[in-house]
Amino acid sequence: MLAYLVKRVFQAIAVMFAISLVSFAIQDNLGDPLRELVGQSVSDEVRQQLRDELGLNDSFLQQYIRFIGNALQGDLGTSYFFKEPALDVIMKKLPATLELVFGATIIIIGLSVPLGVYTAIKPNAIASRIIMGASIIGISVPVFLTAIGMIFVFSVELRWLPSFGRGDIVHMWGPWSTNFATVDGWAHILMPSIALASIMLPLFVRLIRAEMMETLQSEYVKYAKAKGIHPFRIYFVHALKNTLLPVITVGGVQIGTMVAYTILTETVFQWPGMGFMFLEAVNRVDTPLIVAYLIVVGFIFVVTNTIVDLIYGLVNPTVNLARMGA
Amino acid sequence: MSLLSVRDLTVKFAMRDDTVTALNQISFDLAKGERLGIVGESGAGKSITGFSLMNLISKPGFIDNGQILFDGEDVAQMSDKALRDMRGNRMAMIFQDPMVTLNPVLTIGQQMVETLRAHRKLSKAEAAQIAIVKLREVYIPSPEERMDQYPHELSGGMRQRIIIAMALLLDPQLIIADEPTTALDVTIQADIMELLLELCQSNKVGLILITHDLGVVSQMTERTLVMYAGRIIEAGKTREIINDPQHPYTQGLINALPQQTLPGQKLKQIPGTMPSLTAIPRGCPFSPRCQYAVENCRNTLPEVVQYAGIEVACHEVKRLHNDRLEQSA
Numbered sequence: 001m002l003a004y005l006v007k008r009v010f011q012a013i014a015v016m017f018a019i020s021l022v023s024f025a026i027q028d029n030l031g032d033p034l035r036e037l038v039g040q041s042v043s044d045e046v047r048q049q050l051r052d053e054l055g056l057n058d059s060f061l062q063q064y065i066r067f068i069g070n071a072l073q074g075d076l077g078t079s080y081f082f083k084e085p086a087l088d089v090i091m092k093k094l095p096a097t098l099e100l101v102f103g104a105t106i107i108i109i110g111l112s113v114p115l116g117v118y119t120a121i122k123p124n125a126i127a128s129r130i131i132m133g134a135s136i137i138g139i140s141v142p143v144f145l146t147a148i149g150m151i152f153v154f155s156v157e158l159r160w161l162p163s164f165g166r167g168d169i170v171h172m173w174g175p176w177s178t179n180f181a182t183v184d185g186w187a188h189i190l191m192p193s194i195a196l197a198s199i200m201l202p203l204f205v206r207l208i209r210a211e212m213m214e215t216l217q218s219e220y221v222k223y224a225k226a227k228g229i230h231p232f233r234i235y236f237v238h239a240l241k242n243t244l245l246p247v248i249t250v251g252g253v254q255i256g257t258m259v260a261y262t263i264l265t266e267t268v269f270q271w272p273g274m275g276f277m278f279l280e281a282v283n284r285v286d287t288p289l290i291v292a293y294l295i296v297v298g299f300i301f302v303v304t305n306t307i308v309d310l311i312y313g314l315v316n317p318t319v320n321l322a323r324m325g326a
Numbered sequence: 327m328s329l330l331s332v333r334d335l336t337v338k339f340a341m342r343d344d345t346v347t348a349l350n351q352i353s354f355d356l357a358k359g360e361r362l363g364i365v366g367e368s369g370a371g372k373s374i375t376g377f378s379l380m381n382l383i384s385k386p387g388f389i390d391n392g393q394i395l396f397d398g399e400d401v402a403q404m405s406d407k408a409l410r411d412m413r414g415n416r417m418a419m420i421f422q423d424p425m426v427t428l429n430p431v432l433t434i435g436q437q438m439v440e441t442l443r444a445h446r447k448l449s450k451a452e453a454a455q456i457a458i459v460k461l462r463e464v465y466i467p468s469p470e471e472r473m474d475q476y477p478h479e480l481s482g483g484m485r486q487r488i489i490i491a492m493a494l495l496l497d498p499q500l501i502i503a504d505e506p507t508t509a510l511d512v513t514i515q516a517d518i519m520e521l522l523l524e525l526c527q528s529n530k531v532g533l534i535l536i537t538h539d540l541g542v543v544s545q546m547t548e549r550t551l552v553m554y555a556g557r558i559i560e561a562g563k564t565r566e567i568i569n570d571p572q573h574p575y576t577q578g579l580i581n582a583l584p585q586q587t588l589p590g591q592k593l594k595q596i597p598g599t600m601p602s603l604t605a606i607p608r609g610c611p612f613s614p615r616c617q618y619a620v621e622n623c624r625n626t627l628p629e630v631v632q633y634a635g636i637e638v639a640c641h642e643v644k645r646l647h648n649d650r651l652e653q654s655a
Contacts, residue, residue, distance in 0.1 A: 220429040223421055226382055227414035227441045227492070237440075241431045317431060317476040 008309060012302045019298035020071065024064055026294070027287045035285070076295060077288030081281070086292035090274050094296070095176040096166060097262050097273030103179075103193030104258060108201050113240075116208025120216065121235060132209075135202030143261060147195040147268040154191060162188050164270035192269045196261060200254055207250060211243040218242075245316050252308025256301035329499055329532050330356040330379070335392035335402075337371075337378050339603070340385075346603040348374050348387065350556045358499065361526060361533040363543035363564060365579065366553035369600045372536045373422075375553070376502045379534070380417060381409050397499065415445040418493035419502045420522075423509040424485035428477035435473030438492055445496050460491040464521060483514035490522060500532040507542075519546060540579055544568045552576045555601055555611040562636035572638040572647065575612050610641065618642055 034047055034056075051057050055066065070077070076087045119128040155163035167188035170181035179185035215221065216239055224234045262275035270276065274293060281289040313319045337349035349371050356362050364372045377383050379394055381401050394401040396417060404412065413419075421427040428437060438457035442448055448456070454473060461469035464487040477485055486506060493501050503522060507515035523546050526533045535546055543550055543564060550567045552560040552575065560573040571577045578596035580586065587593050598615040601607055607614050613623040620642065628639045634647065 219421060219423065219426040222382065222384070223419075223427045224429070225413065226380055226419040226421075228410045228412070228444050229414075229440060230410065230444065233440065233444075238429050238432070242429070245431075315431075317433075318478045 004313070005310070008306050012306050015302050016295075016299060019302075020068065020295055021064070023291045023294035023298070024067055025060075027291050030285055030287050030290065071295070076292035079281075079286055079289040079292075081284050081286045081289070086288045087296075089277070089289060090292055090296050092175045093272065093274035093277045095178075096271060097259065097266070097275055099179050099189065100192055100196060100262055100265065100271060100273060101255065101258050103189050104196035104200070105255060107193055107197040108204055112201055112204035112208055115205045117212055117235060117240065117243075119205065119209045120212035123213070131205065135205050138198055138202035141198070143195055143199055143264045144268050146198045147191070147265060150191050150195060151268070161191055163191075166272060192265050192271055195268070196258060196265045199261065200258060203254070204247070204251070208243060208247055211246055212239060215239045215242045241315075245312065248308060248312050248315065252305050252311075255304050255308075256297075259297055259300050328355040329358045329360070329397060331393070331395040332379070333393040333395070335375075335378060335394060336390045337374055337383060337387060338390040339387045341604075345390075347390075347606075348556050348603055349378065351392070352558055354551055354558065354561060356500070356532055356534065359526075359530040359532055360549065361523075361535065361547040363547035363550040364534060364536045364553060365538060365540055365543055365550060367538060367600045369555075369603070370553040371556040372538075372553055373504050376419070376504045376534065376536050379502060380413055380419060382413075382419075411445070414441055414498075415496045416498050417500045417502065418496070418498040420486075420489055420493050420504065420506045422505045424482050424489055425509060427489055428485060430477055433474055433476055434480075434488055438473070438488075438495060441492055441495055456495065457491075460495055461488065463494070463525065464488070464491040466491070482510050483518065486510060486514075486518055487521065490518070490525065494525060494529065494531070497529065498531060500534065501526065502534045502536070504536045505538070506535075508537075522546070540568065540583060541585070552579070555606050556603065557611065557639065558630070558637075559612065559639045560636060561630075561638075566635055570634065570636075572633055572636050572643050573612075573640050574616050574618050574646065578615075610639075618646055 034050060038047065038050065055063060058066075067077070074087060075085060078084065079086045079089050082089050115131055118125075119131050122128050151163045154161045162184075165188060166177075166179055166185065168182040168184035169177040169179055170185070171177045172181075179189040221234060221238055224238045229238070260275075262271075262273055263279055264275075265271065266273045266276035267279055274296070278290070278293045280286075281293065332355070333353050335349055335352040336347065338345040338347050352371075352375060354362070364375060366372050374383065374387070378389055379396070379401065381389065381394070381404065383389060389402045392402065396412070399408070401409070401412070428434070432440075435454060435457065438460070439450055439453040442453040442456055443450070446453075458469045458473065461472060466472055466484065466487055472480070472484075472488070480488070490506075501522075506522065507518050510518060519542060522533070522535075525531070533547070535543065537543060547564050549562065550560075550564040551558050552567070552571075552573065554575050560567060560571065560576050567576060568580065571580055575596070578594075581594045582596060584593060596615055601611060601614075607624075609622075609624040609626055610616070610619070610628050613619040616623065622641050626641070628641045630637050630639045631643065633643050640646070
């Protein structure tokens, strides 16, 4: 178990290293940071001097090694716009994004399992056909359109739900303030969560349905029937457990992807998270913030995947974590 | 009264346009504690017979007609609840491949305990005690430890023993074993068969053994059905069928056994293959492969007749029998 853990951590470090290299390499292609830092009136000599001070004239390798050295100490550079460490800026925005992803994940898990199981058990029922048809629409319609459509219906026409921002949030700990403590907070997070879930939910319904249908054809399900086991137990103990094994793996990757999808959702709903922040940083050519964002998202990706692999090993008895370290 | 009485059982499969008949008017009886073998090539309808006795034919297959009287009740007409009460309890089944029969994510103990608790009001601990006793009966070493193990931690032979133990958990009246050793190592096959025979005899359990191996049938069963293209073509006492088969197909099966051939000689095979269910020949379904077939065989389906103590569906049975007697004389 420990050996496997160590192996996974080493893999994660290697992936992070690659991510850092790619993100850092981008920054040379994002335009001249001096243009954003100083006004039009600054002379060329001063500009050149600033370049030297900022180390922008050093070779790529020198700059990269300096970047990694600082990054290991938790310093991902200073945002040109906020004049604060980029990591601090992101950390202030991170809780809002994670709460949004959490809300969407709850919706996805809460709906995809029952819908997927139902459509697998009763593939010819009218309700199943409606669910499968709706899932195609869900996959096809882009997030921003779903979001704008919802704002139009529920905020503009019906005036049921607020259209932007986080609303009443309650401070919890450090940079973390939560939406889930007040009714107003719930009202604010509802539509963004649904919008964010709208792409992944149909995908998961279809995935669970396909896996479940395959499992229901297996010999061990037929054998369970031959033993006189009640259908509910066959569906939810015999079949679902086997169905969820591959779903867990895909799910882990998708949670990471969802963090990236928040850029669209947060922009439409003016959600003060790091996706919205990233888009602003791109507009302002705030290079250190862009690079820091990529690295933080990459880090979240790597961590969720590692955790998911460990969970998979615990759920699936045929994976022996103790032996896999060897 | 017999334990099981199957009358005119017909099973069909719905295809895109029409239906194909997988079992055609099958009739047979099984007495309490009797052991019956069902033999035939792949595609003859042996497994479908086994599954339909439990009313476990999965879509697009369905029981079209006929009765399956088990202990006086018609399995074909039972409610879902009554079927659940029967399956695994009064009638148990042993599947072909133990590597895929057990659920990979549940422990042996969980799978045995759930079977007991599906049919009897028992606590988990009580059920586990019964399960351990049954595992000991099938010679599983240290059964207490096996209870917490997952199927992949055990060998194929061990798994099939566990499945036999599961079949016996609720002291059923009948066990249907569908080629229980086909997927196993040859060295283990004999052990498993011996175990199954021993347990059926000591517990007075009826057995329907589905196999393509006539050697196994002769050791294990008292009566035998020979199936071809969804029909029973020969039925009778196993000893008589093995010693003096009346149907040319059964003769071909016995001649094809390696024991019937001297070392170095080619095995005697039956020419051709079993017809597909969508293209069953007119007349006697075996006629295109039968070296004795005459005009009548190709036009009319033979009725089942009693001949020399055996039920056989062959027009020419009398002539062929007399020919054989002359030859040996």
